[in-house]
Amino acid sequence: MSFPRYPRYRDSGVEWLGEVPEHWHLRRLGYYFAERREKVSDQDFPALSVTKHGIVPQLETAAKTDDGGNRKLVRRGDFVINSRSDRKGSAGVSDRDGSVSLISSVLVPQEQVFGPFVHHLLRSVPFKEEYYRNGKGIVADLWSTNFSDMKEIVLAVPPIEEQASLASFLGRETAKIDELVAEQQRLIDLLKEKRRAVISHAVTKGLNPDAPMKSSGVEWLAEVPARWEIKRLKYIAERIVDCPHETPEYSSEGSYGVIRTADLSHGVLRGSLMLRVDESEYAKRIRRAPLRTGDVVYAREGERWGHAALVDRDDHYCLGQRMIQIIPAESKTADFLMWSMNSDSTYRQGEVDTVGATSPHINVERIRNFYLAWPPLEERAVIGERLLEATHDFDRLIAEAETAKHVLLERRSALISAAVTGQIDLHSLSQDNAA
Numbered sequence: 001m002s003f004p005r006y007p008r009y010r011d012s013g014v015e016w017l018g019e020v021p022e023h024w025h026l027r028r029l030g031y032y033f034a035e036r037r038e039k040v041s042d043q044d045f046p047a048l049s050v051t052k053h054g055i056v057p058q059l060e061t062a063a064k065t066d067d068g069g070n071r072k073l074v075r076r077g078d079f080v081i082n083s084r085s086d087r088k089g090s091a092g093v094s095d096r097d098g099s100v101s102l103i104s105s106v107l108v109p110q111e112q113v114f115g116p117f118v119h120h121l122l123r124s125v126p127f128k129e130e131y132y133r134n135g136k137g138i139v140a141d142l143w144s145t146n147f148s149d150m151k152e153i154v155l156a157v158p159p160i161e162e163q164a165s166l167a168s169f170l171g172r173e174t175a176k177i178d179e180l181v182a183e184q185q186r187l188i189d190l191l192k193e194k195r196r197a198v199i200s201h202a203v204t205k206g207l208n209p210d211a212p213m214k215s216s217g218v219e220w221l222a223e224v225p226a227r228w229e230i231k232r233l234k235y236i237a238e239r240i241v242d243c244p245h246e247t248p249e250y251s252s253e254g255s256y257g258v259i260r261t262a263d264l265s266h267g268v269l270r271g272s273l274m275l276r277v278d279e280s281e282y283a284k285r286i287r288r289a290p291l292r293t294g295d296v297v298y299a300r301e302g303e304r305w306g307h308a309a310l311v312d313r314d315d316h317y318c319l320g321q322r323m324i325q326i327i328p329a330e331s332k333t334a335d336f337l338m339w340s341m342n343s344d345s346t347y348r349q350g351e352v353d354t355v356g357a358t359s360p361h362i363n364v365e366r367i368r369n370f371y372l373a374w375p376p377l378e379e380r381a382v383i384g385e386r387l388l389e390a391t392h393d394f395d396r397l398i399a400e401a402e403t404a405k406h407v408l409l410e411r412r413s414a415l416i417s418a419a420v421t422g423q424i425d426l427h428s429l430s431q432d433n434a435a
Contacts (some may be wrong), residue, residue: 015155079115177415184404188405195395200344205224227376274403299323
């Protein structure tokens, strides 16, 4: 990506800014913004969520508290930023009055800055890094940046007319990129939908379109091949083990290995966690339910609910939070069981019994009683092999679309960063386009 630069620059004397256009003003953030600290109730000012997509009405998934009368006022045009480092990028100019949690900083732009330009400037990658670098905290990967620290950050700001031009330019260009990103996301969603449909058809109807059919007697399965049986999961599994209920603290530097599911493209996820137990207790967990090649792990709660994955090697990892371990009675076709647990018919059986709006979950006993369509051994093996080939093709196409989406988002970020730090001369750009 190459754009014309301004004819003259000067050293800002600030590491995160580097060289800036000669005519841009260098002043501390506190010159351009005042802090709004007024406390209000969400009964008077609707609760808002501070997200990576900007300021929106409070999300259903947002953590709710009983302290709704102790929030910060937000007025239309204010810039709001979540001060916690684990919420990096959650910020934006609000298009409505409302209230936010006390962890957020609410900034009132002064007359020297233009709101839409501010929206891009204070959400740009260079500023975000500088903002959180100025934070304080006692935890290595979690700290907050208060306005008292934030106001000392030096900004490079062009004249107000130029701010408006840059904001207009970024609005047009990012809209084009956003549409391309949306197209890639639609493709990804379509591929995932088709992949699930292929799996669901294979594990309930088989591969032979001319096979005689019979009623399964189960609403979610409808008709199945005449040679197939209908079995409950508890009769297919040798053992079904629920995860321990203590809440772990996930950490890249955790002491204990944990295994979870992701989605069909990624299979099992191996990571680390901190448990509120000692090493001997962890060893007991491993002995209680050692994970072995061919076991199926299944998520019964949260954003991963309904995803199953096949354990691909023996290891000393324990089950992650909200996971169950299914040990197949016939290990030779464990992959068919994994595909069946990922099918639409299995998901629908569980969906009617899930509880919880923000974190849906299902009782383990209900999972034990899932109905599965169960073909003869040799047919299970063939279907498993065929699905492995088909899903590899889908996974490749999904990965290509994900890469394209990632490249577009990087380009978007780079464009914004270049514009708000003075690396794009719109006057020269307009002259080049005119020529």
